[in-house]
Amino acid sequence: MTKLAAPKPVAINPLKSSAPLGAAMAFLGVEGGVPLFHGSQGCTAFALVALVRHFKETIPFQTTAMNEVSTILGGADHLEEALLNLKSRMKPRFIGVCSTALTETRGEDFAGDLKAILERRAEELAGTDVVFASTPDFDGALETGWSKATLAIIRALVSTTNVHRDARRVNILPGQHLTPAEVEHVKDIVESFGLIPIALPDISTSLDGTVPEQWNPTAYGGARVEDIARMGAAACTIAIGEHMREAAEALREIGGAPVVVIDRLNGLAATDELMMLLAELSGRSVPERLLRRRSQLVDAMLDGHFHFGGKTVAIGAEPDLAFALAGFFTDMGARVSVVITTNPSPIVSRIAGDDVRVGDLDDLETAAVGADLVVTHAHGRQMSSRLGIPLLRVGFPIFDRLGPAHDMRVGYQGARDFIFEAANMFLAQDHHATPESLDPFRAAGAAHLEERHDRPSFSRH
Amino acid sequence: MAQALKETIANVFEEPACAKNQAKDEKARKKGCAKPLTPGAAAGGCAFDGAKIVLQPITDAAHLVHGPLACEGNGWDNRHSASSGPTLYRTGFTTDLSELDIVMGQSEKRLYRAIKHIAETRRPPAIFVYSTCVTAMIGDDIGAVCAHASEAFGLPVIPVDAPGFVGSKQLGNKLAGETLFTHVIGTREPEQSTPTDINILGEYNLSGEVWQVKPLFEKLNIRLHACITGDARYNDVASAHRSQVNMMVCSAALINLARKMEERWGIPYFEGSFYGVTDTSDALRQTARLLVSRGVGAELLDRTEALIAEEEARVWARLEPYRQRLKGKRVLLYTGGVKSWSVVSALMELGIEIVGTSVRKSTEKDKARIKELMKEDPHIFEAIPPREMYRMLRDGEADIMLSGGRTQFIALKAKTPWLDINQERHHAFAGYVGIVELVRQLDLALSNPIWAQIRAPAPFDAKGRLTKAARFPALVEATDTSPSKAYLRKFADTEAQDLGEC
Numbered sequence: 001m002t003k004l005a006a007p008k009p010v011a012i013n014p015l016k017s018s019a020p021l022g023a024a025m026a027f028l029g030v031e032g033g034v035p036l037f038h039g040s041q042g043c044t045a046f047a048l049v050a051l052v053r054h055f056k057e058t059i060p061f062q063t064t065a066m067n068e069v070s071t072i073l074g075g076a077d078h079l080e081e082a083l084l085n086l087k088s089r090m091k092p093r094f095i096g097v098c099s100t101a102l103t104e105t106r107g108e109d110f111a112g113d114l115k116a117i118l119e120r121r122a123e124e125l126a127g128t129d130v131v132f133a134s135t136p137d138f139d140g141a142l143e144t145g146w147s148k149a150t151l152a153i154i155r156a157l158v159s160t161t162n163v164h165r166d167a168r169r170v171n172i173l174p175g176q177h178l179t180p181a182e183v184e185h186v187k188d189i190v191e192s193f194g195l196i197p198i199a200l201p202d203i204s205t206s207l208d209g210t211v212p213e214q215w216n217p218t219a220y221g222g223a224r225v226e227d228i229a230r231m232g233a234a235a236c237t238i239a240i241g242e243h244m245r246e247a248a249e250a251l252r253e254i255g256g257a258p259v260v261v262i263d264r265l266n267g268l269a270a271t272d273e274l275m276m277l278l279a280e281l282s283g284r285s286v287p288e289r290l291l292r293r294r295s296q297l298v299d300a301m302l303d304g305h306f307h308f309g310g311k312t313v314a315i316g317a318e319p320d321l322a323f324a325l326a327g328f329f330t331d332m333g334a335r336v337s338v339v340i341t342t343n344p345s346p347i348v349s350r351i352a353g354d355d356v357r358v359g360d361l362d363d364l365e366t367a368a369v370g371a372d373l374v375v376t377h378a379h380g381r382q383m384s385s386r387l388g389i390p391l392l393r394v395g396f397p398i399f400d401r402l403g404p405a406h407d408m409r410v411g412y413q414g415a416r417d418f419i420f421e422a423a424n425m426f427l428a429q430d431h432h433a434t435p436e437s438l439d440p441f442r443a444a445g446a447a448h449l450e451e452r453h454d455r456p457s458f459s460r461h
Numbered sequence: 462m463a464q465a466l467k468e469t470i471a472n473v474f475e476e477p478a479c480a481k482n483q484a485k486d487e488k489a490r491k492k493g494c495a496k497p498l499t500p501g502a503a504a505g506g507c508a509f510d511g512a513k514i515v516l517q518p519i520t521d522a523a524h525l526v527h528g529p530l531a532c533e534g535n536g537w538d539n540r541h542s543a544s545s546g547p548t549l550y551r552t553g554f555t556t557d558l559s560e561l562d563i564v565m566g567q568s569e570k571r572l573y574r575a576i577k578h579i580a581e582t583r584r585p586p587a588i589f590v591y592s593t594c595v596t597a598m599i600g601d602d603i604g605a606v607c608a609h610a611s612e613a614f615g616l617p618v619i620p621v622d623a624p625g626f627v628g629s630k631q632l633g634n635k636l637a638g639e640t641l642f643t644h645v646i647g648t649r650e651p652e653q654s655t656p657t658d659i660n661i662l663g664e665y666n667l668s669g670e671v672w673q674v675k676p677l678f679e680k681l682n683i684r685l686h687a688c689i690t691g692d693a694r695y696n697d698v699a700s701a702h703r704s705q706v707n708m709m710v711c712s713a714a715l716i717n718l719a720r721k722m723e724e725r726w727g728i729p730y731f732e733g734s735f736y737g738v739t740d741t742s743d744a745l746r747q748t749a750r751l752l753v754s755r756g757v758g759a760e761l762l763d764r765t766e767a768l769i770a771e772e773e774a775r776v777w778a779r780l781e782p783y784r785q786r787l788k789g790k791r792v793l794l795y796t797g798g799v800k801s802w803s804v805v806s807a808l809m810e811l812g813i814e815i816v817g818t819s820v821r822k823s824t825e826k827d828k829a830r831i832k833e834l835m836k837e838d839p840h841i842f843e844a845i846p847p848r849e850m851y852r853m854l855r856d857g858e859a860d861i862m863l864s865g866g867r868t869q870f871i872a873l874k875a876k877t878p879w880l881d882i883n884q885e886r887h888h889a890f891a892g893y894v895g896i897v898e899l900v901r902q903l904d905l906a907l908s909n910p911i912w913a914q915i916r917a918p919a920p921f922d923a924k925g926r927l928t929k930a931a932r933f934p935a936l937v938e939a940t941d942t943s944p945s946k947a948y949l950r951k952f953a954d955t956e957a958q959d960l961g962e963c
Contacts, residue, residue, distance in 0.1 A: 236936065258936050268914050276920050279927045280936065286925030294919065301911045302873040309905035333909035433669030433889055435545050439676050440772075440894040 012362035013379065015316050016342035017396060018137040020098040021047040022145030022176050024061060025396075027096025027131075029201025030153065031222040034060045034092045038079055038110070039100030041065045043137075053399035055207050060218050062086055066102055075103055076113040083117060087128055090217040093225055096149060097132045104136035129225055131156040141342035142396060143318045146176035147243040150201060154250045159229045163255050169234040170281060171257065172199040173248050175241025177321035177395065178265075180208040181408040186240065186265070189274065189411060192290065193282040198227050198234065200247075209405055231255070236281055238274075240265055241320035242347040263347065264324035265410040266418060267331050268297055274411075293412035297419075301332065304419040307426040308332035314368035315353070316361060316376035317395050319345035325375055325394060326352045328409075328418065338367035373425060390425050463597070465604070466622050473635045478720040507625030509593055511633020514540070515714065516589050516621060516640070518665045518690040519698060521547040523585040525554040527572050527603060528593030529563075532625070541887060543669040545692050549585055558595065569601050573610055580614035586695040587617040587645075597624035617695075619644045631714065634663075638718035641689065641698065646722065649699035651686065657752055657761075658686040658704040662730070663715040666691025670891035674735050677745060677772070677892060681764055683752065689715070702726045706751040708733050708744060729754065735891040737807035738776055742769045776893040780811060783900050788812035790907060793859035795819045795845065795868055796882055804863070804882070807896050813903075816859045817842055851875050861907055876916055878906040 024035035024047060037044040044063035051059045064078040079097070086095055099110055114132050118125060133152040135145045150173060170190055174183045184204035190197035205221030212220055231237075232255025239248035239261045248259040260277055264270050271294070275286045311334040315325050319341045326336045330352040339353035340363050348356060355367060361376065365383040368374050374384050377395045384391035398404035409418040436442060506514075509532060517524050517540070526533035537553035544550065556575045562568045572590065579588055588610075592603045603620045611618040623636035651658075659678070664671055671691045678685050687693060687701040702722065707730035709719045719730040729751050733744035749765040791814045794804065805815055819842045845853070847868070854862060854875035862872040865883030872879035880902055882890065890899040920929045 258933070260933055260936070269917070272920050276927060276929065277933055277936075279921065279925070280933070285927075286921050288925065291921075291923070291925050298915045299873075301915055302876070305909045305911045306906075309909050310901075331910055331914060333905070333911060433543050433672065435669070435672040435675070438669050438672040438889055438894070440673060440892060441676050441680065 008363075011360045013360055013365070013383070015340055015360050015364065015376070015379075016141035016318070017050060018047075018101075019135040019140045019142070019145030019148065020100050020137060021050060022142035022147075023096070023098040023133045023135045023149035024145075025051065025142070025176065025203065025207075026146045026149035026153075026201040027094070027098070027133075028059065028206055028219045029199075029203040029222045030094045030096065030228070031206070031219065031224045032093025033096055033206075033219045033222060034062055034086055034090055034094070034217075035096045035098060036062045036064065036082055036086060037098050037100055038064045038075060038082075038108075039066055039102045040071075043100045043102065050397050050399075054397045055209065055405055056402070057207065057209055060090065060092075060216075064103075071102065071106060075106070075108055076117070079110075079113060080117045080121065083130060084121065084124055087125055092128055092218045094218075095128060095130045096153070097130065098135045098145070098149065099133070100135070101137035104134065104138075110134065129157055141318060143176045143241070143243040143320055143345065144343060146201070147247055150244065150247040151250055153200065153228060154231070154247055154254070157225060157228045158231045158251065158254050160232065160254050163230075163232045165235070166196075166230075166233050167235045168194065168282075169196045169198060169230070170278075171231050171234040171237040171248075171251060172197050173237060173239040173244040173251075174199055174201070175239075175244050175320050177241055177318060177324065178410065179405055179407050180204045180206075181406040182265075182410045182414065184208065185408055185411050185414060186274075189290065190278060192287045193278040193284050195235075195278065195282050198231055199223060200228055200231065207405055232257070236260060236277075238262060238277065242323070243320050243345060263320075263350075264327050266324050266328045266415050268294070268301070268412075268415070270327075271297075271410075271412050271415065290412065293416065297412040297416040300416040300419040304423045305333050307423040308334040311335070311372040311426060312337045312370065313373045313375060314338045314364060314371040314389075316340045316364040316374075316380060318342050319347045319351075321395050323347045323351045326356075328415070329375075329422075332419065332422075334372075337371055338364065340364040340367070372429070373422070390429060392422060392425055463622070466597075466624075466627065469622070469636065469639050470627060470632070473632065473639065473717055476635075476717045476720065478716050506630035506633070508623045508627045508629065508633035508636060509591060509625040510536070511630035511635075512621050512623035512637040512640070513591060513633075514630070514665065515634050515637035515663075516690060517550055518542040518544075519587075519589070519693045519695055520544040520550045521585060522587045522589055522695050523549055523552070523554055523579045523583055524589045524591070525556070525572075525575055525579060526591045526593060527556045527558075527568070527575075527596045527601065528591075529558045529595055530555060532591075532593045533557075540665075541668050542665045543667070543672075543692060545672070547694070549583060552583075554579060563595065563599060566599070568596055568599065569603075569606050572596075572601065572603065572606050576606070576610040576618055577614065580610070580616060580618075585616070587619060589619050589621050589640075591621045592624050594625045597622075597626070617644070617648070617699075634714035635717050638715045642718055642721050645695075645699050647699070647702040647726070649696055651697070651700035651703050654686075654703050655684050656705060656755075656757055657683045659683055659706045659708060659748060659752070660687045660689055660701045660704045660728075661685065661691075661708045661710055662689045662719055663710040664688050664691045664735075668887060668889040670735065670889045670895065673889050673892040673895050674741070674744075677741075677768070678748070680768055681745070681749065681761065683748060689718070702728070704728060705755045705757075706730070706748055708748055710734060735895065736804055737896055738773060738810070738893065739806055741892050741896075742773060745769060772893045776897060779897045780900055783904055784811050786904055786908070787900070789814060790860045790903075791816045791858070792903075793817045793853065793862045793864075795842075795850070795862060795864035804899070807899075808903075811900065817845075817853075819844060847871055861903065863903075876912065878909065878912065880906050 020037055027033050027035040041063050044061055048059055048061045064082040066075050066078055070078050110132055131152050133149040135148050172186055180203045183199055187197040187199055200223045202223040206219045231251055234257045237248045237251045237257050237259045239245055245261050252259050262274055279286055313329045313334050313336050315322055322339050322341045326339050329336050336353040339351050339356040340359040341348055344358055371389055373392055374380050374389050375392045375394055378393055378398045378400050380391045393401055408414045533553050533555035538551055556571050558568050562571050576588055590603055590607050607618040607620040621640050623633045671688050675685050686704045687697040689698055707719050707728050709730050709732045722728045723730055731747045733747055734740040745765050749761045753759050753761055793816055850871050854872055854877040861878040863880045863882045869879055888898055888902055889895055921927050
């Protein structure tokens, strides 16, 4: 059953991070980029802290610093000043402007303002591309902002003229639910077929945590603006996640490259599909190394399935991430009893779970009682300790563990390791038998048996 | 081999109560059961392993292995014999002999010091000291060291003389039984004793299975005085000679102990099992009968029958939902001993087809029972060679295999569901609740969705060449309709390998 409306009048322990944050993350996937929030200072500060705590990196991030007066009189001046200051201080190649709830509610004509500014300041801003995405905090969540920003980049920067078709170039539009390591892995796979991947956004080289030889005020790494401009020339656009469909379609409109949306990439059949696509595009065989990874995944499924069968999993995540996670656990024989997600994306109706709805961590906590595993971001830790259920950290933010940028759960290899990761969490629960738990007459034990035995919880196909 | 050990082994081999022995003629009996192992084709544990399996579940005792590291170091803490209290039995103690200890003959001194350390720092009620191949070979007299240490530190220090090279795991089981008979049972008096006290022999509380059946006895006011040795305390085992009845669970393992306890203390025994519905009922019935023969009021029989009727009704009701799902499913059972026919009967009750069962380790009586149950089925195996087993499973001759850990990967590599029913398993399958758990696990294994996924052929061959045609309408459409997509067309009717690098 999928219900899309959260009936309660209050959000308790929010599950979602807001759309501008997702947009900022996407803008960080462009080389030499700086995201700029058009809003009050706090909008940026909270988002910045969240990003820094998650990635453990300095994040270039600026604000138009709207104040009371500009909120009343209009923020165009602040936007103009911010762009000029950013340009002179950081010399960015790219500035990604995200609106916020504040400026959207005020009803600014961002596009018009920005157009005017860019015309007026063409000289000062030369060499810096400025892209605007409308991302009010009150609409959607991380994936929403990410996809809007990607779409905005494509509309603004992909060249519509002089498209020289290159059969070896493949556009990859990774969803927000992919980590830098996962984007890198997908690119590696594409390259192993002799193809040239252009990922947008490409956080695999900007948020992957490296130590450059000099200080960079802007994002270093990321998709190059020149490469983005040529995306219309690619042979195919592969969108990973439903929320990247619109951006992929935009590319198709520009260059005519066919679009394939891969809804998830963390299972055997899902990865097979990517292989087939790449084999077809390249005319090459699937490389030996990947065949071996596939066989390792099959073996991991065999070894791992014992620990998933009969287990109940509760998931709280953004729609496409939730879809991928629920599919993964269901594939392995676990029952996904509840999925709480952040917004009613079209993918939500396809999520495998007994109870799928939009809500918050409080909803998840209520519904997760009795589950064997909670799968959500780091804010699930309180619920996890209250319920005594282990927490598998996924998505954003993960501020209390190191290395979330390098979690790699896609492709044959990622799915293989994810099976081990989750199975080891089940194993670590170590429910040692006790005389009480096995007593055939114990009242609670009997109830437990009724629950477990009389209504077998069969895996869902 | 020390003379004493030689005699013990000969004695064990002549066990008159052993069903296998009974079937032998005089000459064959004299030769003993020590089938020499075939070098290069042997599997299974040694006598030391067997002795430790039997004794280690005594939870409050310390278990000290006298030998170089491997014997304890490579195998400790690997069984799921559960304890409801003390955990000392899970601590791995070994003298960890060095080359120098062995060459210089210092190993006995080292053993003595090890015992001293354990006695002083852990203060256990008893210490079991296991000899191993090396210490037996160099002639360490662990009996003398134990006797001396026992006196010096004021606690029982029991020598377990079952070095690995004397024989199989089963022989080790029996040598452990001898150890208990010689050094432990009868050395203490129970703190409490009732006319309905019983012992269970050869039950090691793997995954807590004793706890699935103990309450059944308690419901009948029968007191399980000592389980030998699952979840046991040393004092309970030492005073087990005051119990009225012995139930022997793993028939091959402790038959000598059961018979000797009957001889010395007049405790009658029967052989039974807690696997399956009818077996569990039978075990309760026989226990009651023997207790009545020892003077307990005959009304116990009625109460037992009432409990059996109630519990059987409950268990069948619980199994009912599975009947439809499991009916006609084909099971290959590959295990030994009593488990075979007992599980066979329960599964057949649910309409599950047994396509084959092994009778390794099973007694003649066990085999007869299986034959009776599987009248029309010729599939009774002694042992199946791994290659043949793989073939059977890969060819889909069974839907699932139930076996022990050693054959697990044959099934899995053949992409066939598998369920562990041997001692390494994590689930408790004893008694009425246990069979429901077994069937639940069976269902979980069979219905897991991975099987369809991993059996579906990959869309490319072993060389990575695509074996399926285009499945991406977007690509096909682009090729067909748009002239600008000519670059795609060249792939459309071409074999992948013709293209080479692009």
